[in-house]
Amino acid sequence: MALIFEVSEYQERLRKVKESMLRKGIQVLIVSDPANMNYLTGYDGWSFYVHQGLVIALDYDEPIWWGRGMDANGAKLTTWLKHDNIRPYADDYVQNVFKHPMSFVADILREMGWEKRHIGVEKDNYWFTGQCLDVLREELPQAKFHNATSLVNWIRTIKSPAEIKYIKEAAKVCEHVMKTAIDSIEVGRLESEAAANVYHAMIKGTDEFTGDHPAIFPIMPSNERTSAAHLGWKPDRKYAPGDIVLLELCGVRFRYHCPLSRTVYIGDPPKELKEIADVVIDGIAKTLDFIKPGVTAEEIEAKWREAISGSRVVKPSRLGYAFGLNYVPDWGEHTVSLRPGDKTIMKPGMTIHLMPGIWLDEFGFECSEPFLVTEKGCETFLNFPRKIFTK
Template sequence: MYFEISEFHERLKKTKESMLRNKIEVLVVSDPANMNYLTGYDGWSFYVHQGLVVALDRDEPLWWGRGMDGNGAKLTTWLSPDSIRPYADDYVQNVFRHPMSFVADIIREHGWERKNLGVEADNYWFTGKCLRTLSEELPSMEITDATSLVNWVRVIKSPAEIRYMKQAARVCEHVMETAVNSITTGARESSAAANVYHACITGTDEFTGDHPAIFPIMPSNERTTCAHLGWDPERKYAPGDLVLLELCGVRFRYHCPLSRTVYIGTPPEKLRKVADTVLRGVEETLAFIRPGVTAEEVEARWRKAIEGSGVVKPSRLGYSIGANYVPDWGEHTLSLRPGDKTVLKPGMTIHLMPGIWEDDFGFENSEPFLVTDTGCEPFCSFPRKILTR
């Protein structure tokens, strides 16, 4: 266990308080990051249906999942044996039988079938068939969309979580340095990516790393016009190459992402002008951030900082980060963009990501940060500039 059991109890308490506010008496959790947050469960088993049942009148969540993963729940969670409910393997990928029928059995067994039920309706792991099965099996339950209910509980980090994210930041710095040093004329792009994976998982002498929720985003040249492309496995680096790096360090599933831009040779004037604008915007935006401002006010301060430069960023400026699994290290809560009136509070952890993707090239220089009592604290210490090779 990477956290004290008392911390899990506090997380569960806050989750139940949110359930009460939303008139939810029973909650089915299917997001593996939320499962991890509430119980500690950590397994690569989310390719089949699994989850938790959290009820207001039960002290512990009920873990449910594939039978062969039950021992994993015993090893990685604080739950008692009675709270671990594995299902038979004939529920797995069977068109005639669905694991949500097993969940419905659990709900009926505890007499919850007439209570209000919340489900994470809009995430990667809860399907249309999940909802249909629950609706058919539990016709007396009122089903409410509880998407991101637990995510919003997670948005303010505990001291222990912040400690792990700072450790992930040290790993991230090592990963980024490894990537930059791997980008040399004649080197294979795939070899650079392999070095990044190795650095991410091995970590530093002080802190080991972990597998990332997002693969290394490191496109070159015209591929930098796109936001989420990887390396070219058939290509070698050459003079005049532009490379974007969007990488991360991971510690016990807690992610610290960072983006930088590399150029082999002397950067062209157009790239330098965009870089100067973005870097000025990053500096002024970070200086503006403090508790009490809203997410949209942060984005507005960024736009003011780059006003008149010709640089335009139509996508959001950043998002909340923390513990997660594939396919995303974002928490799916606050976004730094117009209309998001979330008030920043101490303990929030956010990725300021002012990526610019033009028709002919891209530029990235991001900063993950912690909202403090008086302002914000960047997690990483890495040069903010075009990194040349």
């Protein structure tokens, strides 16, 4: 068993989840999000392409892990659970139109006497399908099902000191990754070669901290592709004079991410790009100065709009989001969003990616800062210049 946190920390997380379940009238919770599985048990395997999860009951001490038979030893190696609470299913449940793993989960609930309870499921995530719910309802007709989407995610928003330590280590890796990316952008070099260097830096890490694979692939579009969010590199293209390149990258430690965005220009940046950069960078500084415990997510976004008022910069999308522990396809936690209407109150231990990406019709500009809410304000995770990097 190789745990990266003390068992007492996992147990405290479980206690908070059960407290939330109790408030919501949920007696049994089925967890299918792999990040939530990791958060509560330590389970860390690339097995989420098949159905797997946890069953948590208010009156049962440990979560019950259930998953594919060949992954059971992975659960024994990476979790704090007793082996009796690791329940593998036979391989003929895998991608079989006549048999579904939720029937196996229903068998566990019947065995434990929980088949008539109020059961929470993560309805709106990537790993719980409509078929999952259909099978559970058919198998457990006397149960009452509740939407428990993001119940665990909201517990995750406030990080423990140990979690913050890993994010700070990921930040050191991220600094190395970003520097590698900027250094790799040269006239005549294949974009795919620069991307390969970035991947190498992400996984190798630094002399002090090794890295790992990211939840989001390196976002590093060039030229007109910078007008769209979330595009990658163009494999057969070489960098050329006058290129603008957006970099949205990260460092990773034990599945804990620290993201960062910057912009590179090959040559002398045009006036319009420099003007946008000046407004965004000034807006970031003023917004960070405003953040402290007690302000709300929407108030932070309003401060940003105030900071950029009178300029040409417009940002209709959200200004940022909570981040931390995750697996593909996202390092965000799917909870806090910096946007109008989000009344979430900032509390010490929250980690937010302030990401005022600007995408226009012909090009884009990105400069972001991940920050930690502290007792008196906030602190950024990285010390990386906010500017257009020129080559």
